[in-house]
Amino acid sequence: MARGLLFTTVRHCGARLAGRRPPPLPTATLAAELPARRAPTRALIASAVLLLGDPGRAHALGFDDVAGRARELAGKPYVAGPVALPEDLAKLSYDEYRDIRFNPQRALWRDLSLPFELQFFHLGKFQTQPVVINEVTQQGSRRIRFDARDFDYGKNRLSPQRWADLGLAGLRVHYALNAPSYKDELVVFLGASYFRALGQGQHYGLSARGLAIDTVGGQGEEFPRFVEFWVERPAPGATSLVIYALLDSARAAGAYRFAIQPGVDTVIDVRARLYLRAPVATLGLAPLTSMFLHGENQPRPGDFRPEVHDSDGLMIATGEGPGGEWLWRPLINPPRPLVTSFAVRALKGFGLMQRDRSFASYQDTEARYERRPSCWITPLGNWGPGRVELVQLPTPDETNDNIVAYWVPDRPASPREPLEYAYRMQWQGDRMQHPPSGWAVQSRRGHGFVEPGKTLDPNEIQFVIDFDGPGLRELPADAPVNAVIDAGTGATVVERNAFHNEATGTWRMTLRLSRSQPSQPAELRAFLQLGNNALTETWTTIIPPQ
Numbered sequence: 001m002a003r004g005l006l007f008t009t010v011r012h013c014g015a016r017l018a019g020r021r022p023p024p025l026p027t028a029t030l031a032a033e034l035p036a037r038r039a040p041t042r043a044l045i046a047s048a049v050l051l052l053g054d055p056g057r058a059h060a061l062g063f064d065d066v067a068g069r070a071r072e073l074a075g076k077p078y079v080a081g082p083v084a085l086p087e088d089l090a091k092l093s094y095d096e097y098r099d100i101r102f103n104p105q106r107a108l109w110r111d112l113s114l115p116f117e118l119q120f121f122h123l124g125k126f127q128t129q130p131v132v133i134n135e136v137t138q139q140g141s142r143r144i145r146f147d148a149r150d151f152d153y154g155k156n157r158l159s160p161q162r163w164a165d166l167g168l169a170g171l172r173v174h175y176a177l178n179a180p181s182y183k184d185e186l187v188v189f190l191g192a193s194y195f196r197a198l199g200q201g202q203h204y205g206l207s208a209r210g211l212a213i214d215t216v217g218g219q220g221e222e223f224p225r226f227v228e229f230w231v232e233r234p235a236p237g238a239t240s241l242v243i244y245a246l247l248d249s250a251r252a253a254g255a256y257r258f259a260i261q262p263g264v265d266t267v268i269d270v271r272a273r274l275y276l277r278a279p280v281a282t283l284g285l286a287p288l289t290s291m292f293l294h295g296e297n298q299p300r301p302g303d304f305r306p307e308v309h310d311s312d313g314l315m316i317a318t319g320e321g322p323g324g325e326w327l328w329r330p331l332i333n334p335p336r337p338l339v340t341s342f343a344v345r346a347l348k349g350f351g352l353m354q355r356d357r358s359f360a361s362y363q364d365t366e367a368r369y370e371r372r373p374s375c376w377i378t379p380l381g382n383w384g385p386g387r388v389e390l391v392q393l394p395t396p397d398e399t400n401d402n403i404v405a406y407w408v409p410d411r412p413a414s415p416r417e418p419l420e421y422a423y424r425m426q427w428q429g430d431r432m433q434h435p436p437s438g439w440a441v442q443s444r445r446g447h448g449f450v451e452p453g454k455t456l457d458p459n460e461i462q463f464v465i466d467f468d469g470p471g472l473r474e475l476p477a478d479a480p481v482n483a484v485i486d487a488g489t490g491a492t493v494v495e496r497n498a499f500h501n502e503a504t505g506t507w508r509m510t511l512r513l514s515r516s517q518p519s520q521p522a523e524l525r526a527f528l529q530l531g532n533n534a535l536t537e538t539w540t541t542i543i544p545p546q
Contacts, residue, residue, distance in 0.1 A: 107174065270422060481500075
């Protein structure tokens with residue numbers, strides 16, 4: 001199998017970068033966060049109905065209807081939405097805002113005993129801009145209005161009777177995901193274009209966004225917003241739900257269709273059509289946002305938890321070369337902002353993954369990081385050449401998202417023509433996407449043995465990487481497996497080994513490197529090989545400059 005088909009560019013960005021964690025959801029279910037079925041879908045355009053203009057006529061809603069709205073928006077100057085809140089809501093503390101909860105008994109469709117239900121978020125604190133939410137039925141479309149009776153305000157002393165039609169901050173979908181007797185949270189849309197989903201047995205972790213604009217490379221990041229949603233009322237016994245969304249921002253408008261299929265892996269098929277008002281330096285498609293504080297490759301002294309992260313690596317699959325190439329980059333919490341790009345001519349998929357599913361790796365009985373989902377993105381159709389860009393930011397704690405990954409097409413989008421693309425998102429737990437033969441299961445970094453009386457060389461680094469997978473499990477323990485390493489120009493390989501680890505049944509690679517240019521970043525790429533056949537994905541890491 002050919003290797004080296006991907007190349008990496010490294011940039012250090014001193015400008016303000018995105019990646020802040022979406023505001024915590026003020027729900028009882030999320031408080032537990034801190035503490036499959038998968039039917040294929042083919043249709044890209046659904047049939048529903050919407051009243052457009054004339055209240056006496058019903059019009060079939062399709063993706064093109066929402067895209068028409070987006071095209072109209074893009075042809076006009078951008079107008080930011082309202083941000084003013086009533087004074088009593090604006091003054092709420094974090095805990096006071098979390099004390100406002102939607103009353104589940106008033107969930108949309110509960111009285112119809114449908115398989116899906118909708119609940120809504122209240123404005124306040126971080127959520128200052130309302131979104132329009134519509135229900136679509138065969139009789140037409142109706143806007144869902146704010147009703148203070150839908151919410152329990154807890155211990156807050158508020159005056160909702162004085163707010164009129166305040167609007168809603170966002171929505172969440174409920175479905176009997178884990179047991180038939182209770183409808184769990186399934187998908188949440190809240191804040192800018194953020195959304196996140198769950199499969200069976202999972203806890204909320206990483207988030208997705210509709211679009212990322214100039215996360216790096218521009219004059220500052222722009223955060224597009226979903227300003228309006230249309231939710232199709234499901235039929236009795238439905239196993240999927242369709243939501244349309246209208247996105248707007250200073251330089252872009254867009255239409256989105258989300259076909260949501262709950263299960264062991266919850267699958268969301270996304271179709272998008274974008275219209276630019278003005279040029280964009282970095283247009284990030286299918287963006288994912290996560291958190292990495294520390295892990296086995298970067299221990300944190302003083303924290304009783306061995307690892308703290310929502311994702312532990314970026315995985316990329318390409319269609320380039322014989323059989324394609326799989327790449328794995330363990331995440332880090334860098335000392336300064338670090339941006340790396342992986343050039344790809346034919347993308348098969350990428351995702352931020354939480355491979356380590358063992359409670360022993362985290363020891364956090366409240367956060368339960370081992371239950372955080374991975375999200376794997378598969379293009380539907382040919383996206384052409386481009387790059388997967390990974391942004392890693394320094395963070396002092398786990399309250400901030402500091403990891404962003406997205407696809408940037410080589411062909412720049414033009415304000416004169418629409419950009420249309422589609423992809424599948426799989427929110428995965430214990431059963432997740434892997435390369436077919438072998439993959440890294442742990443990556444550790446440290447220093448090699450230092451003889452008594454000798455001084456530790458600060459430029460020498462040791463890596464220990466364990467690989468597992470069906471192709472490796474079939475090998476005899478004495479198979480002549482080789483470690484193939486490319487350290488580029490930034491480091492020299494002093495020692496390399498590959499051997500069977502009889503304690504775990506996995507295969508271990510050990511590498512000792514000497515930094516030849518400590519002031520420059522060094523990229524390391526390695527994989528296991530038997531004869532001329534690659535046995536594993538390509539493991540790669542960036543060693544930041546000192």
